Amino acid sequence: MSVGRLCQLFGVSRQAFHQREHYTQHAHSQSMLVLDLVVALRKEIPGLGTRKLYWLLQEPFAQSGIRMGRDKLHSLLQAHGLTLRHKRSAPKTTNSAHGLQKYPNLLADQLISAPQQVWVCDITYLCIGLGFGYLSLITDAYSKLIVGYCLHPLLTSEGCLRALEMALHQERPQATTLIHHSDRGSQYCSFLYIRKLKEAGIAISMSQYGDPYENAIAERVNGILKTDFRLNQVFTSFEEAARAVERSIRNYNHLRPHMSCDYLTPAVAHGSEQPLKKRWKPKRYNASKEPTESH
Known part of the structure; x- marks a missing residue:
């Protein structure tokens, strides 16, 4: 069926049909360009979220004549599987708030020079x-x-x-x-x-x-x-x-x-029975260090 016949059936002009087709192709081209820009940024900074991506893309958007809001950018990323998954909360493995006996730090200013020390x-x-x-x-x-x-x-x-x-x-x-x-x-x-x-x-x-x-x-x-x-x-x-x-x-x-x-x-x-050669000067923990308080 010809384009003209389809336009008559749906009550639209041939001009409107071609304009719509041009807009669709243009929007698709812009979306592909945006995705390429996002991939390039994520290559350098893998953890960039939508908010920071949108801020960094403002200049490329302006140079390319792309008009896209943050919500539309997020929808585009979501449609192509490029949204970041939130990291699961890490369990806390240390609980020092208990009444059991605690012991002092014996390693302060001590040089470790052998195995089983x-x-x-x-x-x-x-x-x-x-x-x-x-x-x-x-x-x-x-x-x-x-x-x-x-x-x-x-x-x-x-x-x-x-x-x-x-x-x-x-x-x-x-x-x-x-x-x-x-x-x-x-x-x-x-x-x-x-x-x-x-x-x-x-x-x-x-x-x-x-x-x-x-x-x-x-x-x-x-x-x-x-x-x-x-x-x-x-x-x-x-x-x-x-x-x-x-x-x-x-x-x-x-x-x-x-x-x-x-x-x-x-x-x-x-x-090994030979002393190990260190590649840097070992840091020593200061035994007199006190916990700092934030004001």
Whole structure:
């Protein structure tokens, strides 16, 4: 059927039909240009939301004669799957608001010069389905070797205890020469955990003022496992997450060179009798530091 016949049937002129077709093609071309601009910006800044994108696109819009409001931009991004998904809220793994005994920081101004001198400990979370799993890690502060770990479905002291038992079994540290350093979370202050440390003759040290540097090595290891070994993904089951944790820690210990260990792997650095060459001057925590108050 001809265009003229269709226009007669719908009661519109041929001119209006062609104008509408031209407008549709023009709008489609503009939308494609906007999407190209958004992709280019997101390549440099992946987390740009609609509000900031709209602000940054004002100059390109003006140069190209594009008239598009923020709501229309959001609808366009949504139609093409380019809206950002909100990150799920991260669970809090440290609860220091408890009445259990806390211990002082024994690492202030101390130089770590050998394996089995300091173990640093922390808990991080993994996304499993719609919930979380909690990974307890114990790392030798000198060699950066992960000596104990446990992925547990609950944020209790049981996961930390299992990681500690693994570390004690594998390392068999000499009594009175090892410091165990952690945050002041209830898991590390629990009766069973403290008793296990004391039975092994391990000195207990804890961070004091919430300064991330007080447990920086442990937090750095958490970050490496999540970014370099992709433990920041969403796992479909606890079993899948546990397999990924085991594989990642094995590869971290034996395959990944560590810059703070003179580019040796943690396993090699842990067994080396030669002193490790540091690539930067180690920062010392100031024992006299006091918590600051905001006014």
